[in-house]
Amino acid sequence: MNNPTSSLVLLFFLLIFTCICEITAKVDKADSKLYIVYLGHKPHDDHELITDSHHDILGQVAGSKEEAKKVMVYSYRHGFSGFAAKLTDSQAKQIGELPGVIRVIQNPLYKTHTSRSWDFLGLSKSDPNNINLLNKTNQGDGVIIGVLDSGIWGDSEAFNDNGLGPIPSRWKASCKSEGNFNATKHCNRKIIGTRWYIKGLMEEKRLNQTMVEKIYNLSPLDDTGHGTHVAYTAAGSYVNNVEYYGLNMGTVRGGAPLARLAIYKVCWKDNVTESHCGGADILAGIDDAIKDGVDILSVSLGGGGGPNFAEVNVESLLGIGSFHAVSHGIPVVAAGGNSGPDSNTIGNTSPWVINVAASNSDREIVTPLILGNNKTILGQGLFKGNEQAFAPLITFANITSHDQIQFIANEVKGKVLMLFFQKEEDMVISLSKLRATGVLAFIVVTRPLAQITDYNQTVFRVPIPFISVDLEQGNQIFDYFAQCESNNQDPTIKLGRPEVREGNKIVLQVPRFSSRGPNSFAPEILKVNI
Structure with a gap:
């Protein structure tokens, strides 16, 4: 006859073992990461069979084919063979040692990196030679x-x-x-x-x-x-x-x-x-x-x-x-x-x-900056509205970052502020901080090649006219400051109506943000870039 006490003890240990297994499974699942298992060229065109083979391979480390289906995220089977699955580090190592597996790669993250451009590149429909x-x-x-x-x-x-005519008959997908x-x-x-x-x-x-x-x-x-x-x-x-x-x-x-x-x-x-x-x-x-x-x-x-x-x-x-x-x-x-x-x-x-790569084209939007001595400087930028009247122009030599904008908030109301910033983020963040100060406009002196940016996109979210000038133009404005100081005058400026300029007058340049070579993996390999 079975001993009731022994049965209870056995049941107790079975429950403990089951709980340990469940806890272990939960820990493993929590520790899992997304890996891509790359298998190279697809072996044939039977897509369902390729996915089935992926389940077979994954099942060898997942415990079963059914479990493999649960942890698989993608099956790549049209252009190449491979799959993405949630694996622990040890499972990823195991599957990397299986025959036919070329590489196991942990899932990386990537980031997202005009009307005149194509004419500028010579791709104009109105080419008289049609060539x-x-x-x-x-x-x-x-x-x-x-x-x-x-x-x-x-x-x-x-x-x-x-x-446009009908959608090409060879197209196999849809828009829904x-x-x-x-x-x-x-x-x-x-x-x-x-x-x-x-x-x-x-x-x-x-x-x-x-x-x-x-x-x-x-x-x-x-x-x-x-x-x-x-x-x-x-x-x-x-x-x-x-x-x-x-x-x-x-x-x-x-x-x-x-x-x-x-x-x-x-x-x-x-x-x-x-x-x-x-x-x-x-x-x-x-x-x-x-x-x-x-x-x-x-x-x-x-x-x-x-x-x-x-x-x-x-x-x-x-x-x-x-x-x-x-x-x-x-x-x-x-x-x-x-x-x-x-x-x-x-x-x-x-x-x-x-x-x-990135560059400008032979078109730019400029805003004339008319100084009190009638000298005009063409700054890059656009503001909404008509030409403004002359207003006081001020600058602060000790302001070097956006963190210091709060200290001059009471001094910029009704005036045009010009500053030089080393960092691009200081320019953009300063726009938001200046919003409630009552400043009329914000002029930023930038380093060479720093002007081709998304600054204007930020401007229209912050209703402050924002114009950038390069170092040479900035020095001309600073010279005007010096003249006013020596003549005991207050410097003034007004913003003219924005205009579009095109053609040979535009300096072509690659912006600062555009990545540079050489290829850090193989610098001796040259590659043609556009």
Whole structure:
């Protein structure tokens, strides 16, 4: 006969063992991270079979095929073979030792890095000889451009489908309503496909589904504007007689105005100014783009600065994904980065990627600064309104950062303030701090090449006229200060009406923020950049 006491003891130990197992499982799950298991070229075109093989491989470390399905986040099976899964460090090491596994990479985060530009580059529809690339390619008619970025605002005249024929029959995807993205408003014969990906970013930031649904609108709709800007730069439609704060900017368009757009939203707003993109999501977007039938990929993404390794380095997911896109005949255009002006900051340097740096064009918006001695200096910037009357001009030699703005708040009301700042963030933050002071305008003296920035974008969120001048122009204004002091006069200034200048008078330059070479991984490798 069974001993009741022995049975109770056995049951007690079984319960303890079960609890220990459950606790251990929870600890393992809590310690898991998102890894990408890269397997190289896909072995065949049976996509379901490829995913099944991924479950088999993952099951060897996850415990079973069913458990593998639970922890797998993405199966890459169209352009290449691999998968993203939640693994502990020890599981990642184990799976990296299995036959056929080329590399196991922890999920990295990436960041998101005009009307005249294309004419400036020689791509003008009105070329009298009709021999430039824009005309030779029929303005991109029939080409499908895939954009991996922060989504798109489709309900804009900038993406009208005037003059476009039917969607190419070879296109395999669709543009559909999801969340706050309305296909009726945002999709047409220009924007022909949309997808979004966030699982990789969720895992990296440890966000659960409920939190994500509260924070983000889960749809292809752009929540930062970066993706819309990139898409329009590539393939924006013709829009005539565009006005920008009262200035006539003429006709605007993208580089290939008759091309179609396929949108892959892989980046999501992290704060007011920045987006982040999960590496696993980027790979998923590239994999789908290959399957969908895009002809070219635009990927204006990169790391967060510091030494950037070449994309031939096995740790680069963007390098791996772009390699497989190019091997399928899909050119990839990527940003060089915004981590300048230091050397060794260039990103996306793989030989198979077309790398693009930043520069100005032969057009700029200027505001005349008319000093009290009738000398006029053309500052860069734009303000809303007409020409202002003369007002007192002041400066403070001891103000070197935005932290000190509070000490002069009572002295700038009704006046035009000019300061020199070494750091760009001091310029922008100072705008917000000056908002409640009653200052009439803010002039900033900048270092060379620092003026091509997003300052004006900030200006329109802070209703203070903001003009930047370079060091030479700044010295001319300081000379005026000295003359007034020697003549016992008060310096004055007025802001003239902003105007657009074009052509040979514009100095061409690369801005400070643009990343520089050489490639820190292999500096001896030269690569043509645009």
